[in-house]
Amino acid sequence: MKIATWNVNSVRSRLSHICQWLEANPVDLLCLQETKVIDPDFPRAAIEALNYQVYIFGQKSYNGVALLSRSPLDPVMLGFAAVLGEEATALDEQKRVISGRLGDLCVVNLYVPNGSEIGSEKYLYKLRWLATLRDYLKALLPQQPHLLVCGDFNVALEDRDIHNPKGREKHIMSSDAEREALQHSVLDLGLIDIFRQFNSEPGQFSWWDYRTAAFSRNSGWRIDHHYLSPALSQTAQSCIIDKTPRAWEKPSDHTPVIVELDL
């Protein structure tokens, strides 16, 4: 079974890339972030024509997540509130969380807030959001021994995940508080950054800034991840970053990351 995560930076602008990529890479499940569209306007038909089921949690202009699956998912859970209840509804105004169950596998698809600037209101929101993510995953884990948590985390965990870590303490996505929050909310629960089980090299990135020709210089960041529960990690066969679509005409600034499970 193959599962991919991809921040597409607008599902409507990227529809042809998504279809082209899925035809070449018929993964079992594709997790999308930054769909940037309300649910009635999601380009559902083009995806369904490729024999994928479409599950969406969208909003106008910003954010938005989706699950595209070859097999039906049941149940599908929208937002933090589906697990945490009423007190989490405020954080669900921004559509950043969708989860689904595929057999005995539970997949959580996340779009972690960007944070804008260190110390800003958005930065504090990002840290609060990650604290709530801990509660969410902690509640899911006992019921879901085969848990996969993937998406755009907007945090580079280590210096080898950044093309140039100089000054990283003052940079969004690599400040100590962001790294500590991701560590506390995900890794400390026992979830494993599975890419690093297969590849320990620096220079392995999933996002390159549109500006300054970052992709051609490989000036990127590894901020799109797959985290696996311990039991599930035993089934992992590979985890690769597919840079191919980042080189296409008018690409997303992110590229897909695919994990293969022996399930």
Next chain:
DNA sequence: ATGGCATCTAACAGATGA
């Protein structure tokens, strides 16, 4: 120090992203 670029809404510029 700033802006590089791309996407959204829809104001032909401003907000947001990372």
